[in-house]
Amino acid sequence: MTPLVQIRNLDVIFDTDRGPVRALRDVSFDVPRGKIVGVVGESGSGKSTVIWSIARLLSANGRIVGGKILFDGRNLCDLGEAALRDFRGRQASIVFQDPMTSQIPVKSYRQQIIDILYRNREQSRSQKIGHALAMMRRVGIPDSEQRIDQFPHQFSGGMRQRMGIAMALLMKPQLLMADEPTTALDVTMEAQIIHLLRSLQAEMHTTIILVSHNLGLVAELCDEVVVMYAGEVVERGPIGAVYARPAHPYTQALINSDPARVTERRRYLPTIPGDLPDVRFKQAGCIFAGRCPKAFDRCRHEEPAAHVLEEGHDARCHLLDPRQVASSSVTAASRQEGWVPVDPGSNVAATEPLVRVRDLRVSFPGRGGLASLLPGAQPAKIDVLVDVNLDLRAGETLGLVGESGSGKTTLGRCILGLIPASSGSITLRGRELTRLSEREFRPLRENMAMMFQDPVGSLSPRQSVRSLIVEPLDVHRPKGFDRDAVALKLADMVNLPRELLSRYPHQLSGGQARRVGVARALALEPDLIIADEPTAGLDVSIQGEVLNLMRDLQIAHNLTYLIISHNLPVVRHISGRLAIMYLGRIVEQGDCEAIFRRPAHPYTEALINGIPQPDPEHRRTLASIEGEVPSVAFRPRGCEFHARCRYAQARCREEPPEETVLSDGRTIRCHFPLTG
Amino acid sequence: MFHYLLKRIGLSVVIVLCALLALFLLLHLIPGDPATIALGPRATPEAIARYAAKMHLDEPILLQFQIYLFNALSGDLGVDVFSERSVTRIVLEALPSTLILAAVGLLWAALIGVPLGCISAVRPNSWFDRLTGVISVATIAIPSFLVSIWSLLVFAVILKWLPVIGAGEPGDLADQAYHLVLPAFAVGLSWVGYLARMVRASMLEVMNETYIRAAHAFGLEPRTVVFRYALKVAILPTITLIGIGFGGLLSSALFAEIIFTRPGVGKLIYDMVMNRNFPVVQGAVLITTGVYVLINLGADLVVAWLDPRVRDSL
Numbered sequence: 007m008t009p010l011v012q013i014r015n016l017d018v019i020f021d022t023d024r025g026p027v028r029a030l031r032d033v034s035f036d037v038p039r040g041k042i043v044g045v046v047g048e049s050g051s052g053k054s055t056v057i058w059s060i061a062r063l064l065s066a067n068g069r070i071v072g073g074k075i076l077f078d079g080r081n082l083c084d085l086g087e088a089a090l091r092d093f094r095g096r097q098a099s100i101v102f103q104d105p106m107t108s109q110i111p112v113k114s115y116r117q118q119i120i121d122i123l124y125r126n127r128e129q130s131r132s133q134k135i136g137h138a139l140a141m142m143r144r145v146g147i148p149d150s151e152q153r154i155d156q157f158p159h160q161f162s163g164g165m166r167q168r169m170g171i172a173m174a175l176l177m178k179p180q181l182l183m184a185d186e187p188t189t190a191l192d193v194t195m196e197a198q199i200i201h202l203l204r205s206l207q208a209e210m211h212t213t214i215i216l217v218s219h220n221l222g223l224v225a226e227l228c229d230e231v232v233v234m235y236a237g238e239v240v241e242r243g244p245i246g247a248v249y250a251r252p253a254h255p256y257t258q259a260l261i262n263s264d265p266a267r268v269t270e271r272r273r274y275l276p277t278i279p280g281d282l283p284d285v286r287f288k289q290a291g292c293i294f295a296g297r298c299p300k301a302f303d304r305c306r307h308e309e310p311a312a313h314v315l316e317e318g319h320d321a322r323c324h325l326l327d328p329r330q331v332a333s334s335s336v337t338a339a340s341r342q343e344g345w346v347p348v349d350p351g352s353n354v355a356a357t358e359p360l361v362r363v364r365d366l367r368v369s370f371p372g373r374g375g376l377a378s379l380l381p382g383a384q385p386a387k388i389d390v391l392v393d394v395n396l397d398l399r400a401g402e403t404l405g406l407v408g409e410s411g412s413g414k415t416t417l418g419r420c421i422l423g424l425i426p427a428s429s430g431s432i433t434l435r436g437r438e439l440t441r442l443s444e445r446e447f448r449p450l451r452e453n454m455a456m457m458f459q460d461p462v463g464s465l466s467p468r469q470s471v472r473s474l475i476v477e478p479l480d481v482h483r484p485k486g487f488d489r490d491a492v493a494l495k496l497a498d499m500v501n502l503p504r505e506l507l508s509r510y511p512h513q514l515s516g517g518q519a520r521r522v523g524v525a526r527a528l529a530l531e532p533d534l535i536i537a538d539e540p541t542a543g544l545d546v547s548i549q550g551e552v553l554n555l556m557r558d559l560q561i562a563h564n565l566t567y568l569i570i571s572h573n574l575p576v577v578r579h580i581s582g583r584l585a586i587m588y589l590g591r592i593v594e595q596g597d598c599e600a601i602f603r604r605p606a607h608p609y610t611e612a613l614i615n616g617i618p619q620p621d622p623e624h625r626r627t628l629a630s631i632e633g634e635v636p637s638v639a640f641r642p643r644g645c646e647f648h649a650r651c652r653y654a655q656a657r658c659r660e661e662p663p664e665e666t667v668l669s670d671g672r673t674i675r676c677h678f679p680l681t682g
Numbered sequence: 683m684f685h686y687l688l689k690r691i692g693l694s695v696v697i698v699l700c701a702l703l704a705l706f707l708l709l710h711l712i713p714g715d716p717a718t719i720a721l722g723p724r725a726t727p728e729a730i731a732r733y734a735a736k737m738h739l740d741e742p743i744l745l746q747f748q749i750y751l752f753n754a755l756s757g758d759l760g761v762d763v764f765s766e767r768s769v770t771r772i773v774l775e776a777l778p779s780t781l782i783l784a785a786v787g788l789l790w791a792a793l794i795g796v797p798l799g800c801i802s803a804v805r806p807n808s809w810f811d812r813l814t815g816v817i818s819v820a821t822i823a824i825p826s827f828l829v830s831i832w833s834l835l836v837f838a839v840i841l842k843w844l845p846v847i848g849a850g851e852p853g854d855l856a857d858q859a860y861h862l863v864l865p866a867f868a869v870g871l872s873w874v875g876y877l878a879r880m881v882r883a884s885m886l887e888v889m890n891e892t893y894i895r896a897a898h899a900f901g902l903e904p905r906t907v908v909f910r911y912a913l914k915v916a917i918l919p920t921i922t923l924i925g926i927g928f929g930g931l932l933s934s935a936l937f938a939e940i941i942f943t944r945p946g947v948g949k950l951i952y953d954m955v956m957n958r959n960f961p962v963v964q965g966a967v968l969i970t971t972g973v974y975v976l977i978n979l980g981a982d983l984v985v986a987w988l989d990p991r992v993r994d995s996l
């Protein structure tokens with residue numbers, strides 16, 4: 007049987023102000039019928055461009071300049087507009103990355119569905135709706151009869167993506183293309199969506215192309231994998247073979263630098279140093295030569311051919327050439343196998359906490375006024391943080407983990423005095439912070455710095471890197487202070503090349519921008535750094551760079567970190583202790599390794615089981631956690647986790663669990679701890 | 683929704699109150715006898731005496747304002763100095779003709795401007811888009827009273843295709859429509875340009891949204907995507923702008939009435955200023971302000987009603 011999709015020597019060019027960018031070069035691979043093929047790569051790899059080329063929906067400045075895309079033997083590049091329209095939706099459909107931006111906000115799902123089904127002329131309107139309702143039920147949307155009349159913004163993120171899948175499958179297409187379908191979702195939602203896609207595929211025998219940067223996700227879901235780098239396919243093959251015996255140095259590096267693989271806390275995360283090549287110009291040799299730890303002479307002037315390793319598994323690298331003399335200078339003494347000299351924060355248990363949070367509660371006013379008198383209205387006051395107790399000892403790293411809406415960011419901002427506490431206390435070195443006025447607080451903020459998620463995007467694009475780095479000094483240091491000297495020192499500390507100081511934010515790469523963020527946070531030599539999602543949106547190969555840097559700085563300057571993140575593998579890698587939040591409460595808190603070894607709270611267990619492993623041999627069989635995070639405005643009775651808890655019993659529905667201390671010093675809020 | 687409605691209506695009421703207060707202060711801060719100022723030089727002494735008694739001009743100023751406010755809000759805006767007819771009646775009789783003129787002007791402008799903007803946005807930088815751009819800028823740049831005068835000269839006086847003045851025989855709809863053509867053309871012309879530009883700008887933005895790409899990915903007809911998807915979102919900011927720009931539209935309508943000597947609020951104000959019939963002028967100004975505020979409110983409510991996100995966040 008011929009494969010459903012055969013891509014042959016595909017070349018795609020985007021015309022930009024800076025000249026034509028050769029986004030895809032000589033891309034060839036097959037998508038066998040009824041299989042799930044993963045396309046992985048980092049940003050700039052061209053993985054999404056593949057999907058848009060197949061759908062023939064490249065943005066206006068993009069065009070296919072060479073090669074073929076055969077779908078069922080038909081070359082899609084030859085189709086006219088009418089034939090393409092017939093192809094789209096009916097034979098191939100797309101699940102988008104962010105269902106919020108990909109579903110039109112002003113149309114109800116009923117209208118959108120009727121629009122999609124316009125081609126089924128033989129169906130009556132009510133038949134169409136019946137068909138849609140069945141599909142909605144299949145993808146797990148409860149009360150579909152009522153919800154079909156709702157609008158996208160009335161759905162939660164997870165439900166919206168389910169709806170995205172349902173709409174894509176309405177016309178029963180042969181090919182489903184999913185572009186990072188879970189990137190906008192929380193971990194527990196991600197697990198549910200993967201599970202859903204897998205079961206739908208098994209049932210409908212749809213062929214799926216999954217584009218993702220997440221190796222774990224691809225391992226969980228796919229039968230075959232295509233690894234892309236800078237617009238080229240560098241390796242492809244059956245999932246088991248590629249993950250077990252990655253042949254291309256890039257694939258190897260990518261798999262190695264996945265933080266989910268490196269579980270020892272004291273090891274540095276492997277990274278891939280260097281930047282993507284500029285694909286406006288033709289590269290002389292191997293596309294990866296600039297960053298490849300194993301590159302040798304031949305790589306720089308001769309393009310490697312695809313070498314077959316075993317049935318269906320090939321890679322483009324000279325090292326795989328049987329004629330290649332083995333003596334080639336492969337001095338790949340990978341300098342990345344390093345270990346952290348001391349375990350930061352290992353010896354801090356005895357010291358007095360730097361920050362101590364007790365019974366902290368933060369409430370925001372609900373929608374007040376007359377509206378709050380209407381039935382079903384939200385209460386006038388919404389508790390975002392409830393009874394939070396937290397100790398942060400000098401020199402340690404505490405990971406604060408939770409899904410969106412868990413209150414983790416609020417807690418960070420509250421410690422910084424950016425959000426007022428409603429009750430409870432926060433002390434810094436024994437000094438009470440909650441009742442300070444803004445003027446009294448300002449000098450204290452020197453000791454605490456915030457590292458923002460997107461350090462550069464949130465700052466003025468017209469300021470040079472130098473002035474961005476030293477900006478915090480403007481408030482806290484006298485006028486005559488030597489700013490240039492500080493800027494140089496900070497740039498050196500974060501390994502930012504000095505010549506970048508006079509550049510502007512948009513001229514920086516993602517990793518450099520993060521380092522600017524770190525430098526800014528360090529400008530006032532704080533004791534405590536609160537980092538909000540320090541690696542969100544970064545490629546795996548750069549993520550390690552930032553984490554390693556943060557760790558080195560911690561050791562050198564005895565910094566204390568509060569790391570706020572939803573990314574458990576990253577948090578595990580850098581934290582000594584962990585606090586897990588759910589609906590504004592800390593449900594478990596304690597030693598990071600101990601928690602990962604044996605989670606005590608059912609929610610923690612579900613989160614840990616929800617991490618997709620980059621190992622196709624160990625796929626999870628179940629979605630680890632059902633249901634969705636309830637709204638803080640309508641808190642469930644009893645234990646707030648009971649509706650989603652596998653271990654819930656009658657008592658859980660009535661009586662909220664108190665915070666208790668386990669024998670190993672962990673605190674937990676659960677009637678039936680798993681380690682008990 | 684409820685909350686939002688209350689807020690918007692409250693705001694509108696405040697604006698109307700401010701207008702009332704301004705007018706009241708004007709009468710009382712100008713040196714001289716308020717009754718004489720309010721009624722103008724053509725008022726008879728009896729009328730002035732009656733006015734002074736009615737407005738309690740001998741009472742403290744706050745009480746006076748209260749009376750003034752109460753009268754205005756209960757629809758009593760005084761009487762015509764000559765005929766002693768109710769000002770409210772006079773203005774309300776003239777209002778429909780003005781509103782029809784403004785509405786017809788806006789309508790034909792929308793029927794042409796909105797599609798122009800859509801097509802320009804679908805094919806940006808095509809010759810069509812460029813031509814539309816030039817036409818838009820030209821129509822925006824020409825003041826509407828010039829359009830009125832020139833179209834009057836060309837089509838009515840020289841070519842004699844259309845009538846010069848008046849609103850047509852009462853009761854004869856065809857004749858009235860015939861008389862409406864030129865003024866409506868003059869009132870709406872610059873709006874063709876405005877709307878084309880506004881719709882083009884917001885369409886260009888919307889056409890880049892992922893949901894438009896998604897609609898294409900589902901294989902929808904291009905016409906459906908442009909008019910039923912993109913335009914449905916792109917029209918929202920345009921409606922708000924129409925509400926805000928309605929003041930300009932009203933003032934063009936007022937001018938057009940004067941030039942084409944069509945009955946209406948504009949003509950009324952003009953005649954009454956000429957006659958120094960001040961109570962009618964004041965009443966007309968107040969009612970026009972009220973209409974403007976109402977239209978603004980209406981535009982906001984239409985947007986809120988069309989956009990479910992807004993509807994829900996209220």
Ligand code: SF4
Pocket residue numbers: 254255256292293294295296298299300301302305310322323324325
């Ligand atoms: S061809 Fe050379 S540079 Fe390219 S991946 Fe192989 S060893 Fe590295």
Ligand code: SF4
Pocket residue numbers: 607608609645646647648649651652653654655658663675676677678679
């Ligand atoms: S208290 Fe009960 S419902 Fe809550 S987490 Fe523990 S076992 Fe689950």
